[in-house]
Amino acid sequence: MLWRRCRWCGGSRAAARASIRGLQTGAACGSAQENYDLSKFPVENVRNFSIIAHVDHGKSTLADRLLEITGAIAKTKRNKQVLDKLQVERERGITVKAQTATLFYSHAGRTYLLNLIDTPGHVDFSYEVSRSLSACQGVLLIVDANEGIQAQTVANFFLAFESQLMIIPVINKIDLKNADPARVEKQIEMVFDIPKEECIRISAKLGTNIDEVLRAVVERIPPPNAGAADPLRALVFDSTFDHYRGVIASITLFGGKLQRGDKIMSSYTQKLYEVNEVGILRPDEYPVEKLYAGQVGYLIAGMKEVKEAQIGDTFYLQNHPVEPLAGFKPAKPMVFAGMYPVDQSEYSNLRKAVEKLTLNDSSVTVHRDSSPALGAGWRLGFLGLLHMEVFNQRLEQEYNASVIMTAPTVPYKALLSSSKLIKSRRGVQKSLVYIDDHRVMMQYLFPLNEIVVDFYDGLKSLSSGYASFDYEDAGHQAADLVKMDIYLNGHSVEELTTIVEKAYSAGKAIAERLKDSIPRQLFEIAIQAAIGSKIIARENIKAMRKNVLAKCYGGDITRKMKLLKRQAEGKKRMRKIGNVEVPKDAFIKILKREKDK
Ligand SMILES: Nc1nc2c(ncn2[C@@H]2O[C@H](COP(=O)(O)OP(=O)(O)OP(=O)(O)O)[C@@H](O)[C@H]2O)c(=O)[nH]1
Numbered sequence: 267m268l269w270r271r272c273r274w275c276g277g278s279r280a281a282a283r284a285s286i287r288g289l290q291t292g293a294a295c296g297s298a299q300e301n302y303d304l305s306k307f308p309v310e311n312v313r314n315f316s317i318i319a320h321v322d323h324g325k326s327t328l329a330d331r332l333l334e335i336t337g338a339i340a341k342t343k344r345n346k347q348v349l350d351k352l353q354v355e356r357e358r359g360i361t362v363k364a365q366t367a368t369l370f371y372s373h374a375g376r377t378y379l380l381n382l383i384d385t386p387g388h389v390d391f392s393y394e395v396s397r398s399l400s401a402c403q404g405v406l407l408i409v410d411a412n413e414g415i416q417a418q419t420v421a422n423f424f425l426a427f428e429s430q431l432m433i434i435p436v437i438n439k440i441d442l443k444n445a446d447p448a449r450v451e452k453q454i455e456m457v458f459d460i461p462k463e464e465c466i467r468i469s470a471k472l473g474t475n476i477d478e479v480l481r482a483v484v485e486r487i488p489p490p491n492a493g494a495a496d497p498l499r500a501l502v503f504d505s506t507f508d509h510y511r512g513v514i515a516s517i518t519l520f521g522g523k524l525q526r527g528d529k530i531m532s533s534y535t536q537k538l539y540e541v542n543e544v545g546i547l548r549p550d551e552y553p554v555e556k557l558y559a560g561q562v563g564y565l566i567a568g569m570k571e572v573k574e575a576q577i578g579d580t581f582y583l584q585n586h587p588v589e590p591l592a593g594f595k596p597a598k599p600m601v602f603a604g605m606y607p608v609d610q611s612e613y614s615n616l617r618k619a620v621e622k623l624t625l626n627d628s629s630v631t632v633h634r635d636s637s638p639a640l641g642a643g644w645r646l647g648f649l650g651l652l653h654m655e656v657f658n659q660r661l662e663q664e665y666n667a668s669v670i671m672t673a674p675t676v677p678y679k680a681l682l683s684s685s686k687l688i689k690s691r692r693g694v695q696k697s698l699v700y701i702d703d704h705r706v707m708m709q710y711l712f713p714l715n716e717i718v719v720d721f722y723d724g725l726k727s728l729s730s731g732y733a734s735f736d737y738e739d740a741g742h743q744a745a746d747l748v749k750m751d752i753y754l755n756g757h758s759v760e761e762l763t764t765i766v767e768k769a770y771s772a773g774k775a776i777a778e779r780l781k782d783s784i785p786r787q788l789f790e791i792a793i794q795a796a797i798g799s800k801i802i803a804r805e806n807i808k809a810m811r812k813n814v815l816a817k818c819y820g821g822d823i824t825r826k827m828k829l830l831k832r833q834a835e836g837k838k839r840m841r842k843i844g845n846v847e848v849p850k851d852a853f854i855k856i857l858k859r860e861k862d863k
Contacts, residue, residue, distance in 0.1 A: 302546070302552065302554050302555075303554075303555065304379065304546075304554055304555075304556060304557060304558055304561060305556065305558060306377070307377075307378070307379040307558065307561070308494065308558075309489050309490055309492055309493075309494060309558075309559055309560040310489050311376060311377065311378050311379060311489070312378070312379050312380075312381070312489050312490055312560040312561060313378055313379075313380045313381070313403070313404070313483050313484055313487050313489065314380075314381045314383075314401055314402045314403055314404075314487075314490055314518065314560070314562055315380070315381070315382060315383070315402050315403070315404045315405055315406060315483055315487055316364075316382075316383040316384075316385050316395070316398045316399055316402045316405045316406070316426075317329060317382065317383070317384050317385060317405070317406045317408060318385050318387075318395055318405050318406070318407055318408070318422040318423075318425070318426060319387055319407065319408035319409065319410075319418070319419060319422065319438075320387050320409075320410070320413070320415075320416035320417065320418040320419045320422075320734060321360065321387035321388050321416075321418060321734075322360075322387065322410070323387065323408045323409060323410040323413070323416075323419070323438060323439075324408055324410065324438040324439060324470045324471070325361065325384055325385065325387060325408055326361055326384055327438075327470040327471060328406070328408060328436070328438065328468070328470040328476075328479070329367070329382060329384040330470070331470050331473050331476045332367075332369060332382060332476065332479070332480065333367055333369065333549065334473075335473075335476050335477065335480065336369040336370060336371050336380070336480070337370075338367060338368075338369055338548050338549065339549070352660065352664075353663045353664070354656055354659045354660050354663060357659075358656075360386065360387070360388060361384060361385065361386040361387065361391070363386070363391075363394060363626070363627075364383050364384065364385045364386065364394040364395070364397070364398040364504065365383070365384050365547075365549065366381060366382070366383050366401075366504075366516060366547045366549075366562055367381075367382050367384075367547050367548065367549040368380070368381050368382075368546040368547055368548055368562070368563070369381075369382060371480050371483075371484065373480070373481060373484050373485075378484050379561065380480075380483060380484075381401070381402075381561070381562035383398040383401065383402065383562075385398050385422075387418055387422075388418070388652060389417070389418055389421065389649075389650060389735075389736050389737065390648070390649045390650035390651075390652045390653035390656075391629075391649070391653065392418075392421065392422075392425070392649070393597040393628075393629035393649060394629075395422060395425055396425055396594070397503050397504065397577065397594055397628075398503065398504075399425060399426060399429045399431060400429075400501065400503055400518070400594065401501070401503050401516075401518040401562050402429075402431060403431060403432060403487050403488050403489070403490055403491075404431050404432035404433070404434065404483070404486065404487030404488070405422075405426040405431050405432070405433055405434070406434050406436050406479065406483070407419070407422065407423055407426065407433050407434065407435050407436065408436050408438050408470075409435065409436070409437055409438065409450050409453075409454065410437075410438060410439050410450075411437045411438060411439045411440045411442060411445035411446060411447045411450055411467070412439060412442050412444045412445050412446065414446075414449065414450045414453050414701070414705060415450070415453045415454070415457055415701055415705070416734035417734035417735050417736035418734065418736055420457065420707070420736065421736045423457075423458055427458075432486055432487045432488065433458070433460065434464070434466065434479075434482050434483070434486055434487070435454050435458070435460055435464060435465045435466070436465070436466045436468055436479060437450050437451065437454075437465050437466070437467045437468070438468055438469065438470050439469060439470070439471070440467045440468065440469050440474065441469040441471060441472050441474070447465075447467045450465075451465045453701050453705075456701065457701055457707075466478050466479055466482060489560060490518075490520075490559075490560035492519060492520050492521050492559040492560040493521050493522075493559055494521075494522075494523070494558060494559040494560075496520075496521030496522055496559065497521060497522050497582060497583060497586040497588050498519070498521060498522030498523065498524055498528075498530070498581065498582050498583045498586065498588070499519070499520040499521040499522065499580055499581075499582060499588050499591060500517040500518070500519050500520070500522075500524060500530075500565065500580065500581040500582075501517060501518050501520060501578070501579075501580055501591045502515045502516070502517055502565075502575065502576065502577055502578065502579045502580075502581070503516055503517070503518060503577065503578075503594075504516035504577060504626075505575040505577055505625050505626065505628075506625065506626045507575075507622040507625050507626065511542075511543075511566050512566065512568060512569050512570045513566070513567075513569035513570075513574065513575040513625070514551070514564050514565070514566055515564065515565045515566075515567075515569075515575055516562070516563075516564055517557075517562070517563060517564065517565050517581070518561070518562045519557055519558065519559050519560060519561055519562075519563075520559070520591060521559050521588070522559060522583070523556050523557060523558045523559065524541065524544050524556065524557045524565065524581075525541065525544060525555060525556040525557075526541050526542065526543060526544065526555075527540065527541060528540070528541045528583060529541075529583065529584040530567060530581045530582065530583060530584065531581065531582055531583075531584055531587070532574070532576070532579050532580075532581060533579055533580040533581070533582065533588075533590035534576040534578075534579040534580075534590075535574060535576070535579075537574060538584060539567035539568055539569065540567065540568065541565065541566075541567050542566045542567055542568055543564075543565075543566040544556065544557045544563055544564070544565055544566075545563055545564050546561075546562075546563045546564070547563070547564065551564060565581070573621075575625055577594065577628045578591075578594040597628070597629035597631075597649060598649075598739060599629075599630075599631050599647025599648055599649060600647075600648070600649055600650060600714060600739065601647070601648045601649070601650055601651060601653075601654060601674045601675070602645060602646065602647050602648075602674065602675050603645075603646055603648070603654055603671050603672050603673065603674040603675070604635055604637060604640070604643055604644070604645055604646075604671070604672035604761055605620075605643050605644050605645075605646050605658075605669050605670070605671050605672075606637065606640040606641055606642070606643030606644075606669065606670045606672075607641075607643065607667070607668070607669060607670075608668040608669065608670055609668070610641045610642065612667070612668070613641075613642055613643075615667070616661075616667050616669065619661055619665035619667045620632060620644065620661070622665070623657065623660055623661060623664070623665065627657065627660075629648075629649055629653070630646055630647065630648060630653075630657060631646065631647035632644050632645075632646055632647075633645045633646075637672075637760050637761060640670060640672075640761060643670075648674075651674060654671065654674060658671050672761035672762070673761065673762060673764065675764065675765065686746050686747060686748045694710060694711040694712075697709040711740055711743075712737075713743075713745065713767075714737075714739075745767065746767065747765050747766065747767055748765070748766060748767075748769050748797055749763060749764075749765055749797070750763065750764050750765075750766050750769050750772060750773055750776075750795055750796070750797055750802075751763050751795070751796045751797075752776060752777075752780070752793070752794070752795055752796075753792070753793070753794040753795075753796060754780075754784075754791060754792070754793060754844055754846045754848070755791055755792055755844050755845065755846055756792070756844070757844035757846070759848075762776070762780075764776070769795075769797055769802055770802055770803070772795075773795030773796075773797075773802045773803035774795070774802075774803040776795055776803075777793045777794070777795050777803045777804065777805040778805060780793045780805070780852065781793060781805040781806075781807055783848075783849060783852035784807055784846065784847075784848055784849070784852060785847070785849070786807055786808060786809065786810035787807070787809065787810065787846065787847060788809060788810070789809050789845070790806060790807065790808060790809045791806065791807040791846050792804065792805075792806055793805045793806070793807070
């Protein structure tokens with residue numbers, strides 16, 4: 267039996283499980299009044315909602331307060347942004363994965379079951395938001411009382427609006443000195459056409475007005491449209507892979523009920539499974555006896571292969587087939603990069619790690635690839651550069667993998683001709699709307715390649731952090747482009763081949779950045795940029811003899827061993843191209859425009 271303490275309240279999970287199996291009311295986590303007998307929550311008493319907002323407007327902090335006020339977690343300083351469970355989220359202070367939590371809330375003599383989904387704010391993770399919305403009937407649209415409406419506020423509003431969800435505007439951070447909730451209310455009225463009386467002013471940090479948010483959730487958001495008497499229809503909207511228990515699927519029941527021992531079929535694979543466990547997230551997993559129509563929870567059914575768990579799949583009871591639910595539009599990758607194991611003998615382990623991680627992040631596309639310099643690997647598609655960096659970091663942190671990512675590129679359609687010329691390029695303005703006296707919303711058409719790498723950083727620094735940015739695909743446009751190759755001591759480095767407009771300046775910049783990124787080696791290194799057979803830029807790295815033991819006079823053997831070990835570790839972070847050792851992060855670094863990045 268799993269015997270460990272609940273992370274949030276210190277209650278024992280085993281006790282909680284025991285109480286559930288014995289069908290007692292009351293469990294170990296949080297408050298003694300909690301009731302896991304979900305049959306007491308008919309559809310009318312269920313509310314499923316997401317928290318959506320621009321980056322840093324306070325979604326996860328509000329989620330903490332909602333968890334505290336309903337007793338799901340203890341109120342301690344330790345419990346901060348508890349739904350940001352991943353190491354990468356804690357380190358970067360951003361949400362990258364949507365997370366679900368079930369809450370119980372009493373209002374006007376009724377107890378409600380609330381399923382809250384905290385979503386990421388950054389545009390690169392918007393696929394998480396759109397999938398989460400499929401399990402919801404309403405959203406809390408959080409807007410910072412100081413910053414007002416930002417790019418992802420607008421993008422997320424339209425995701426919810428197009429899904430016909432009830433939108434509750436919540437103005438957060440009213441405790442800030444520069445907070446101006448009245449101005450933000452006017453913006454909300456002007457941009458979203460929501461009357462300002464519908465806005466709720468809160469401070470998630472101080473816990474001000476949180477009860478009003480919960481009241482609005484039960485009063486304004488409709489219950490799910492799911493029939494208790496209908497046959498089972500369970501939509502998989504997220505999945506993770508557990509080493510011991512296999513696939514854990516997040517599900518929402520559009521009809522029927524589900525319990526341990528049920529025989530269920532996957533609409534996608536037509537495979538039959540027996541349900542081992544169903545449960546809710548509080549925010550850790552807690553098994554329950556049954557899940558009922560309209561509820562959100564998780565399912566474990568002995569799926570050992572990552573391929574078996576398809577996000578968007580519909581499960582139904584054996585011999586009771588149903589029309590599968592619509593599922594999700596596949597994510598459209600915007601940025602592509604090659605990924606290779608640092609050490610080729612790690613290929614098969616890395617493949618398994620990539621499969622498991624893409625199960626949890628279904629917006630990544632994966633195709634096998636190989637490169638003469640880097641060996642067997644994959645070509646991966648991401649929604650943006652931050653997404654790519656986070657995926658890389660999760661592979662290293664959660665799967666202990668060591669990988670080389672090549673420079674990201676965007677998709678092109680090429681028409682081959684004998685001369686491609688170089689022309690200056692510009693964004694084309696499409697619209698301009700004043701949100702209020704200080705803020706303007708502008709729409710531009712840009713070549714994607716111009717915005718994916720460091721456009722956002724540039725925009726932020728130019729506007730002292732005030733401007734925000736969102737983008738969507740506007741299709742392919744004709745342009746005069748040229749393919750530029752990079753050579754290291756005469757060896758073509760395929761991974762650094764890029765499609766550029768201003769080839770001479772781009773070639774010079776890449777050669778200079780490579781010179782900065784590659785350490786001096788025992789021989790001279792020539793870095794060349796070329797278009798076809800014509801060399802357009804060249805840099806040299808002078809030879810150097812690096813004897814790490816040079817300073818170790820005498821016989822201190824431990825110090826010598828330490829230095830040699832450090833040198834060997836340094837080499838591990840390198841990749842050999844021809845005879846040249848290239849640091850693995852060089853492939854990305856050279857694309858960023860400022861040298862110090
Ligand atoms: N002063 C003040 N700060 C707040 C309030 N709510 C959140 N913050 C702070 O704002 C920052 C961002 O809060 P988060 O809850 O991580 O924001 P988020 O929207 O979940 O961020 P992402 O998931 O990365 O998009 C943190 O430093 C919070 O402490 C508030 O009501 N008042």
